[in-house]
Amino acid sequence: MTRFLIVPQWQGSPSARAMLLTDGAAAIAGDLPRRDTTVLDVPLEAGDSLGTGIRRLSALLRTRELVTGQVTAAEEPLVVVGGDCSVSVFALSALDTSDLAVLWCDAHPDLNEPATSPSGAFAGMALRALMGEGEPQLVLSPGIPAERVVLLGARSIDSGEQDALHGITQLAPGALDDAGAVAAAVRATGASRVWVHIDVDVLDPAEFEGVSEAAPFGVSAAGLAAALKTLRDEVPLAGATIAGFAPRSPADAVLDLGAILRLIGAVA
Numbered sequence: 487m488t489r490f491l492i493v494p495q496w497q498g499s500p501s502a503r504a505m506l507l508t509d510g511a512a513a514i515a516g517d518l519p520r521r522d523t524t525v526l527d528v529p530l531e532a533g534d535s536l537g538t539g540i541r542r543l544s545a546l547l548r549t550r551e552l553v554t555g556q557v558t559a560a561e562e563p564l565v566v567v568g569g570d571c572s573v574s575v576f577a578l579s580a581l582d583t584s585d586l587a588v589l590w591c592d593a594h595p596d597l598n599e600p601a602t603s604p605s606g607a608f609a610g611m612a613l614r615a616l617m618g619e620g621e622p623q624l625v626l627s628p629g630i631p632a633e634r635v636v637l638l639g640a641r642s643i644d645s646g647e648q649d650a651l652h653g654i655t656q657l658a659p660g661a662l663d664d665a666g667a668v669a670a671a672v673r674a675t676g677a678s679r680v681w682v683h684i685d686v687d688v689l690d691p692a693e694f695e696g697v698s699e700a701a702p703f704g705v706s707a708a709g710l711a712a713a714l715k716t717l718r719d720e721v722p723l724a725g726a727t728i729a730g731f732a733p734r735s736p737a738d739a740v741l742d743l744g745a746i747l748r749l750i751g752a753v754a
Contacts, residue, residue, distance in 0.1 A: 488754040490518050491556050491566045491577075492525040495549050497533055497542035498572035500607035501698035503732060507569055510696060510731030513739040514567050514746055526552050528569070539600025540608050540621050546572065547623065554580035557725075565754050568729035570609040571596055572624075574683045575616055577725065579626055586724055587634045587677030588616060589668065589717070591710065592685040593701040595640040595647050602646025613637075613683075614650055634675040638668065639688040642701045659690075662709035669717040680721050682714060682753050685730040689745060696733035696742040707745035714752035726753035 494511035496504040508530075515525055526549070533545025540546070553573060557564060557580035566577045571592065578586075590596070596613040599620040603610055614620050618629015632653030639659050643651075655674070661667045672680050687697040690704035717723075728750060733739035 487522065487562060489560060489562060489564055490515075490523040491553070491564050492523060493528060493549065493553055493566060493569040493573045493576075494526070495528050495569035495573055497545040497549070498570040498607055498609040498612070499698065500605035500610055501732070503698055504570070506698070506732035506734065507730070510733055510739065511567055511569055513733060513736070513743060514728065514731060517743060517747060518750075524556060526556070528552065535606070538621055538623070539603065539606055540611075540624065541606040543608075543621070543623070546608055549573075550576040550579065550624070553577055557581065563723055563725040565750060566725065566727045568727065571612040571683070571685050571729045572608045573729060574681070574727040575612050575624060575626070577727065578616060578681060581724060583626065583630055585678040586630065587636065587672050587675040587680045587721075588613075588630055589636045589638060589672055589680055589682045591638045591683060591688045591705075592640060593687040593704060594642050594685070594699075595637055595651065597647035597650040598644060602644070604644065617650070619650070634677050636668070636671045636675065639705050641703060642699075659703060659705045662705050662713050665709075665712045665716050668713040669720045672717060672721050678722070679724040680717065681724045682717070682726040684710070684726070684728050684749055686728065686746065687730050694742055694745050696731050696738055698730070698732045707748050711748045711752040714749070718753070723753060
């Protein structure tokens, strides 16, 4: 049985419309089985940087404590629903990652660190933090080595992120033409389990609109779901994240929920 953890966090997002992430999380929660779903009472205030290069760090630290408590107590793999992408960092900080690969599905690689980030928003540093680099109060220690990271669908990459791509397996959106390509890439890492992170902006904006920063030429929901189902047949899932859903209105949320539920079905 899969349990769902709803984390309506907005403080890690760089978007001027970051609060829409809370609406997106609520919309997803409304379509999940209530008895298997826990909604965290995430602080709504912006928080303070605490003298670091991370905006709203104090709020992020409080949310991390809530998330890690839930993940530590879980008896089965969780699907964590954000909120922004940094919720994956919080979830994985509560797990043994020594045998874990990460499949990071995102239009943006989230490989900045405070010195290179144009926004100071932690969501844009999330994958770098999983690899053990960045603000010490938030990074994994030890970090997940680049050789156990597979990056799918990234097509909007900041100059400050280029060096951090070294050693990471990158799959372009077209890789999903072969439904087994993702599973093969994860198997090649040598890991025995995988955490799947999906920022919904990895999807092509022609079929999915509810994101803060769309990037053209993304993957299809059907292609990604098929690849994830093949992956699950070959590598055990330690858990998964769905993040980045920011619908402009309830009506817009309804239009996009079909794609999101297809992805949830692929990892749950």
